[in-house]
Each structure stands twice: as C-alpha cells, then as structure tokens.
Amino acid sequence: MRRRNLFIQLGISIALLALLGLLINNLAVNLIRTGLGLGFGWLARPAGFALAESALPFTPSDSYLWALTIGWLNSLKVIVAGLVLATVLGVAAGAARSSGNRLLSSLAGGYVALIRQVPLLLQLLFWYFVAFLGLPAAPMGGLIKLSNQGIQLLGLNLSVEFCAVLVGLTVFTGASIAEIVRGGINAVPRGQWEAFRSLGLAEGLGLRRIVLPQALPAILPALTSQYLNLAKNSTLAIAVGYADLYAVSDTTITQTGRAIEGFLLLLLSFLLLNLLISGGMAAFNSAVLGRLNRSR
Amino acid sequence: MTVAILASDLVKSYTPGLRALDGVSLQVTSGEVLVVMGPSGSGKSTLIRTFNGLETLDSGELDVLGVRLDAAHEERQVRAIRRRVGMVFQQFNLFPHLSILENITLAPIKVQKRSKPDAAARAIALLDQMGIGEQAHKFPAQLSGGQQQRVAIARALALDPEVMLFDEPTSALDPERVKEVLDAMRQLAKRGMTMVVVTHELGFAREVADRVMFMDQGQVVETSDPQTFFTSAREERSRRFLSQMM
Ligand SMILES: Nc1ncnc2c1ncn2[C@@H]1O[C@H](COP(=O)(O)OP(=O)(O)OP(=O)(O)O)[C@@H](O)[C@H]1O
Ligand SMILES: [Mg+2]
Numbered sequence: 086m087r088r089r090n091l092f093i094q095l096g097i098s099i100a101l102l103a104l105l106g107l108l109i110n111n112l113a114v115n116l117i118r119t120g121l122g123l124g125f126g127w128l129a130r131p132a133g134f135a136l137a138e139s140a141l142p143f144t145p146s147d148s149y150l151w152a153l154t155i156g157w158l159n160s161l162k163v164i165v166a167g168l169v170l171a172t173v174l175g176v177a178a179g180a181a182r183s184s185g186n187r188l189l190s191s192l193a194g195g196y197v198a199l200i201r202q203v204p205l206l207l208q209l210l211f212w213y214f215v216a217f218l219g220l221p222a223a224p225m226g227g228l229i230k231l232s233n234q235g236i237q238l239l240g241l242n243l244s245v246e247f248c249a250v251l252v253g254l255t256v257f258t259g260a261s262i263a264e265i266v267r268g269g270i271n272a273v274p275r276g277q278w279e280a281f282r283s284l285g286l287a288e289g290l291g292l293r294r295i296v297l298p299q300a301l302p303a304i305l306p307a308l309t310s311q312y313l314n315l316a317k318n319s320t321l322a323i324a325v326g327y328a329d330l331y332a333v334s335d336t337t338i339t340q341t342g343r344a345i346e347g348f349l350l351l352l353l354s355f356l357l358l359n360l361l362i363s364g365g366m367a368a369f370n371s372a373v374l375g376r377l378n379r380s381r
Numbered sequence: 382m383t384v385a386i387l388a389s390d391l392v393k394s395y396t397p398g399l400r401a402l403d404g405v406s407l408q409v410t411s412g413e414v415l416v417v418m419g420p421s422g423s424g425k426s427t428l429i430r431t432f433n434g435l436e437t438l439d440s441g442e443l444d445v446l447g448v449r450l451d452a453a454h455e456e457r458q459v460r461a462i463r464r465r466v467g468m469v470f471q472q473f474n475l476f477p478h479l480s481i482l483e484n485i486t487l488a489p490i491k492v493q494k495r496s497k498p499d500a501a502a503r504a505i506a507l508l509d510q511m512g513i514g515e516q517a518h519k520f521p522a523q524l525s526g527g528q529q530q531r532v533a534i535a536r537a538l539a540l541d542p543e544v545m546l547f548d549e550p551t552s553a554l555d556p557e558r559v560k561e562v563l564d565a566m567r568q569l570a571k572r573g574m575t576m577v578v579v580t581h582e583l584g585f586a587r588e589v590a591d592r593v594m595f596m597d598q599g600q601v602v603e604t605s606d607p608q609t610f611f612t613s614a615r616e617e618r619s620r621r622f623l624s625q626m627m
Contacts, residue, residue, distance in 0.1 A: 280474035283433055284488035284540065285464035288456075294487065298478050 156333030167254040175262025200260035213249035213325040246327035269300030309366040391441035403599035419596035434459035467537030475521035507535040527558030
C-alpha cells in the first residue's frame with residue numbers, strides 16, 4: 086500500500102515538473118518573441134483610462150498600479166458584500182427548506198431549482214440589462230432610491246453595474262449555500278428539535294441557538310468552497326462592465342501588451358484573496374470545532 | 382381534584398390506514414402518576430407526545446391544563462402549553478454544544494425572561510436536588526447516561542411545569558444507572574408532581590404509579606390500579622404482556 090502511494094506521488098511530481106518546465110519554456114519563448122523582457126516598471130506609468138467606479142480617488146493620470154489597486158478594491162467590495170448577502174440568503178433559504186412550513190419550503194425549493202438550472206453569466210446579464218437597466222430613469226422609492234442610474238441607500242451610492250454583479254453573485258451562490266445549509270440542518274438529530282420545542286422555545290430561536298450551531302461543522306467546509314467560487318465568479322463582472330480587478334487587468338494588458346506580468350499580478354491578487362477567505366474560514370472553523378470539542 | 386389532561390377518542394395515523402392512536406380516551410388528575418405500558422409500536426410515545434403538541438391529532442378532543450390541543454391548534458397556544466408541561470426523552474436529547482448549566486438555563490432565560498443569575502441559581506439548586514450539583518460546568522458528553530438523564534429532568538423542571546411527561550426515561554441506560562434516575566422520579570412523584578410515565582420498569586410502576594394504563598395497537602386495553610394490574614389484570618392481552626415481561 087505504502088509502495089503504491091509512493092509511486093503515485095512520484096508520478097504526480099514528475100507530471101508537475103514537466104508542466105512547470107513547459108510553462109517556463111513558453112514564458113521564455115514569449116519574452117524573446119515580444120522583445121519586452123520581464124519587468125514591472127510600466128506599473129508606474131499613467132494608466133490613461135478612466136474607471137467608472139472607484140472606492141478611492143482615481144483619474145486617468147494615475148498609475149497602472151493605482152488602477153489595478155482600485156480594481157482589486159472594487160473586486161473586494163463586491164466579493165465581501167456578496168459573501169455576507171449570499172450567506173444570509175442561503176441560510177434563510179436553507180432553513181426555509183427544512184422548516185415544516187410547506188409554502189416557505191416549496192418557495193425556497195423553487196428558488197434553488199431555478200437558479201441552479203441557469204448559467205451564472207446569463208443571470209448576471211439578466212440582472213444588469215433586464216432588472217436594473219429596466220428601472221425607470223427617475224428615482225423611485227423612499228429610503229432606497231431606485232433608478233436605472235443606480236441605487237441610493239442611506240446616502241450610499243451604488244452603481245447599476247455593482248448592483249447587478251452583487252445581486253447576481255448573491256442569488257447564484259445563495260442557492261448553493263441553501264442546499265449546504267439544508268444538508269447540515271437535516272444531519273442534526275430530530276431529538277434536538279423535539280427537545281427545544283418541548284421547552285417552549287420558538288422555532289427561529291431553536292434554529293439559531295440549537296440546530297445551526299450543531300450543523301456548522303458539516304456546513305463550514307462546503308461553505309468555504311462556495312466562498313472561493315464566489316470570489317472566482319466575480320471575474321464575470323466584466324460582462325456587465327463593472328470595473329473589477331479582472332476588467333482593469335484586461336484593459337491594462339491590452340494597452341501595455343504586458344500579458345505575462347498582468348496575469349502574474351492577477352494570479353497573485355486572487356491567490357491573496359483566496360488565502361484571505363480560506364484563512365478566515367479556517368480560523369472560524371477551528372473556533373467552532375474547538376467549542377464543540379470542549380463539549381466532547 | 383382538578384383534571385390535568387382530558388383526552389377523548391384521540392385518533393392519529395402517520396400512514397393512511399395505520400392508526401398509531403385508534404380512539405384513545407383517558408383522564409389524568411392533578412398530582413396523579415399514570416404509568417403507560419404496552420408492546421413496541423402500541424402508540425405510547427405518540428400518545429404522550431400529543432400532550433405537549435409534538436404530534437398533531439387527526440381527530441378527537443384533547444384538553445391539557447385547560448387548553449384545547451386539538452387537530453387544528455395554534456403555534457402560540459402550543460408553545461404556552463409546552464412551558465407548563467415538561468418532557469423527558471429516552472435519548473436525553475441534551476444540547477451537546479451547551480454546558481449543563483446552559484442546557485438548563487436557556488429556556489428560563491428565553492421563555493420566562495428570568496435574569497441570568499436568577500436562572501443559574503435555580504439551575505444549581507435543581508442539579509443539587511438531582512445529586513449532580515458539581516457537574517454544572519461540564520458538557521453533556523462528559524457525563525454518564527444516568528447523569529445526563531438527570532440533567533434532562535432538571536432542564537424540564539426549570540420551567541416549573543405543572544405536568545411532567547417521561548418517554549422510557551431509563552431504556553437507554555446501563556442497568557446500573559437505572560436506579561439513580563428512577564429515584565429522582567420517585568422524589569418528584571412524592572412531592573406531588575403530575576406525571577405520565579411510559580416505562581417498562583415494573584418495580585417503579587408497582588411502587589409509584591397511581592394507575593397503570595396498558596395499550597396495544599393504538600388502543601387502551603385496560604387502566605387499573607397497580608395492585609390489580611400486576612396481580613390480576615382484567616384483560617387477557619395485559620396478562621400475556623406481563624408474563625412476557627417477567
Ligand atoms: N414519525 C413516524 N412516522 C411514521 N410512523 C410512525 C412515526 N412514529 C411512530 N410511527 C408508527 O406509529 C406506531 C406507534 O408508534 P409509537 O412510537 O407511538 O409506539 P411506542 O408504543 O412508543 O413503541 P416503542 O415501545 O417501540 O417506543 C408504530 O406503528 C410506529 O411505526
Ligand atoms: Mg416509544
């Protein structure tokens with residue numbers, strides 16, 4: 086058995102080395118062909134393009150580095166908001182699905198089934214072109230002002246593009262999270278429900294205090310991979326013209342021809358983002374497991 | 382004598398054509414201990430779970446502590462009854478992620494809006510009464526089955542219930558742990574608690590029950606005082622069941 090494992094590992098190592106060799110070879114060939122050489126000096130040059138949306142001040146005379154940073158922040162903004170909202174939506178829909186309430190349960194079931202049938206790109210285009218651009222030009226609503234120019238929420242100005250990406254990612258990821266949450270909830274013994282009910286606790290309170298905490302160990306690992314998916318899927322923002330990291334990188338590469346460096350930076354940025362997400366989730370996971378282990 | 386539980390012609394089926402409860406009528410008076418016996422699948426659990434609304438009824442009339450819990454009952458009403466009726470399960474069903482103290486104080490704090498220190502003091506007193514006062518800060522899995530079941534009893538008692546329901550509270554215990562739980566229940570009975578106890582513990586039934594109700598196939602076969610039931614049961618089915626038990 087050990088011997089077989091060793092052979093498998095050896096095989097994988099050789100394959101990886103071969104792949105790496107191929108990549109380095111291609112890189113070298115490309116560098117020679119373009120005659121640009123590998124370098125990052127261009128990052129300091131003015132970008133020359135405008136960004137529709139920036140969390141910090143940005144003008145076309147600012148550097149490429151700053152443009153990419155703004156793009157990264159825009160990505161971060163939509164990803165973090167998406168994580169939070171998708172979790173809320175997913176937990177609510179998952180809880181609704183395993184609730185005794187027929188209407189709630191089938192509503193949530195319909196939502197999950199529908200969303201999982203349709204490709205995310207199509208959903209994003211729907212939210213952008215149909216839902217948000219379909220809003221009237223004149224703002225409507227009180228606390229939340231809706232129009233096809235954007236959304237005003239308590240002094241917060243959100244662009245139509247941002248909203249479309251956010252809603253698209255939230256609704257899409259929420260459906261997957263709902264299934265994960267439902268699975269986790271169903272894995273908690275029925276006796277736990279009966280125990281909290283027999284103490285006169287309300288359903289919502291029992292769900293929050295008794296059932297969900299016990300469902301967490303089953304939910305968290307799968308949740309982490311949904312979070313990583315959401316981060317990756319956020320690059321589809323380019324389809325609706327939201328200036329996320331991928332969109333800014335794309336423009337930058339087109340203008341500078343620095344495809345290799347651009348992709349390296351893109352890779353690194355996403356690596357950093359994913360490490361942040363999985364690191365955060367791992368910390369949360371071990372905190373939860375630690376609490377549960379104390380109870381063993 | 383006031384009536385705690387009044388049931389007439391209760392019918393319940395999980396699967397069409399198969400009646401888990403097939404016209405059950407009974408009365409439990411305040412301060413009484415009713416022991417329910419019967420073979421597996423006879424509907425004992427189903428019956429006592431209707432008493433706190435864990436199961437709904439298809440038909441029949443059920444009155445618990447003056448509140449009607451019939452076929453169409455309202456969630457709010459059921460919850461109000463659950464606060465006045467404690468339940469203890471075969472599998473203890475303690476909350477594994479909460480400490481013993483938290484297990485007991487959760488409902489008093491959330492449901493009765495007691496202050497934390499108040500609820501904790503009361504919980505400790507109940508644990509002391511159950512002989513496990515020093516376990517308050519442990520977690521359920523660190524306790525033996527007998528200790529866990531006594532915590533479950535304390536948890537139910539923390540809401541000051543007027544009725545206690547027990548569904549085979551000692552069936553999941555090691556034989557040497559059964560006595561400590563039965564003793565706790567005995568004490569409770571002595572202090573005048575109204576109790577409905579599903580159990581196969583003949584000694585407990587003989588000694589503590591005011592009446593024994595024997596069920597089979599969703600129906601009440603006979604209800605007798607323990608003396609009569611154990612020495613000269615009226616029904617052939619009861620006698621056959623008892624001969625198998627002894
Ligand atoms: N949740 C359920 N779904 C379907 N059928 C059920 C359910 N609960 C109980 N039943 C059925 O109802 C009948 C009565 O079951 P119940 O659990 O009340 O019997 P019991 O007397 O408590 O038996 P035991 O001594 O084994 O606990 C049985 O035929 C059982 O299979
Ligand atoms: Mg049973």
